[in-house]
Amino acid sequence: MAARRTPSPGVDNDPAAQSKSERTRARILDAAAEVLSTKGYAGTRLTDVARVAELQAPAIYYYFDSRESLIEEVMWAGTADMLNHVTTILDELPEETDSLERIMVAVESHLRHELEISAYTTASIRNAGQIPDHIRKRQVAEERKYGRVWRDLIHRAHEDGLLRHDLDLYVAQMLILGSLNWTAEWWNPRKTGLDKVVRQAQSFVHGALTSD
Template structure:
């Protein structure tokens, strides 16, 4: 036997909020998947609705436009990766050298990008495609993520683990560019993520 919950009661209100949060998350998950596969120009709300198993008009209850939905996915992708990398680096013991910390960051970046998050894949693949008006939060979060890498590279240089004649900004951007590009060319048919990480 099931019990009806009065939607006006505290329990009913909480249940409604939980259902709403789950539906919103489902829409975001679907949008991340579609955006990562079809790109900004090819992402249609009808496709997102189909993946989320909803009717298209339902999306407008949670997001006022296609752009606001994509903006949320783009920001979430880079924010998730930053939070993951911070957590991993915070857990690393002090015995790790700066270069070992960079290798840990490489591992974390690739695994998150290729295995863990369609949000991050969508964010990386579409960073140069979305219009400026919906890029602000993504850009700000990207700079926060880049600052982690800047500190990693600077620490390795200070310890003499990077050649002193190298431009540290160029080195960092080349490494991040190579890591991000893996989202474009890697598939499981080309080898495991373990192999990609080991090679990197």
């Protein structure tokens, strides 16, 4: 299965504009994202990455000085990609879109990016609890930025009087993100279509935020 991928922030993803070295590096990262998302941190071997990238394993060291540096890049890119994807979609919404609807759009954008668009994001979500802290530093910084996006969405809806008055806004934010991220662990496209998952997730989140 080919790795899903969205453009990583700050990278020219037009193959025609890339050098051979840049294209090879991108192939290695794509392959690492695929292996990491399916086999996990402990099970990811450079030999597997090389096989998926159709390279000899020693060639990886020309681009990354260690297995850890390669995994660090994938983990960072997955979270940075999610942040870029969701914020871009939110920024493109009409100004009159109400704050609760913006949360529903964010739910859909998050799920589609996590499950359908980016193997990088799938890898970063599924392995966040397995990666040593020194490898996660860059990813954690992106996670905090992404958390602020959700905090702002929920606080705006609260200020607009659209949410339950008894909500702890921080707890609500963490429960929403936790449930969305956990979808990567159980979702099977052969059993349930992604559109159905999105609709039910939006229904759950809407009900939790607004029903007394």
